[in-house]
Amino acid sequence: EIVLTQSPGTLSLSPGERATLSCRASQSVSSSYLAWYQQKPGQAPRLLIYGASSRATGIPDRFSGSGSGTDFTLTISRLEPEDFAVYYCQQYGSSPETFGQGTKVEIK
């Protein structure tokens, strides 16, 4: 099983700032089958990024993903008020599919 470790656990930033979230895998994620989701309280996760760097339909271009192998990054270029949420990475190339423990982006 591939274990995904996200850091930091909490990121305290102000609107307009840049957010950089990390996801590290315990072994190489095949073909960069790595996704990022956003989850707000009481809501289901929302797919942001798939294939490590491809934005899902309707996702603003301030969200970008990068990385390969075992190290992946989600960057939010300029935080909007609606971006404060919890973010999860997921690898879906190896069974069982696994998720990171999440990074909370909170208002500073």
Added chain:
Amino acid sequence: QVQLQESGPGLVKPSETLSLTCTVSGYSISSGYYWGWIRQPPGKGLEWIGSIYHSGSTYYNPSLKSRVTISVDTSKNQFSLKLSSVTAADTAVYYCARDPGDAMVPLPFDYWGQGTLVTVSS
């Protein structure tokens, strides 16, 4: 617009079987794709439970495999989850979701239900 909706009891007794159904609208399950279940204990992260292909092939998380059954009813455009011998550790919000990938090109879950809280308690 694809929509998924979970339904089932919100309270299950320890040692009994948790049963949930996901009703899909806006897309015919028989047309393809995988359909999965994911759960999230209160205040914690996400755990993939298992998925079923439209043809009926199933894939389960090894950590739950001995207790999980996922089935599909294409005539009702639904798929279902059964989790046996539940304990308090199975208390979670349970989500159903669509996985538009296939064996050649895996993809992540793109459409999710709103989730349903299932509490295991006597």
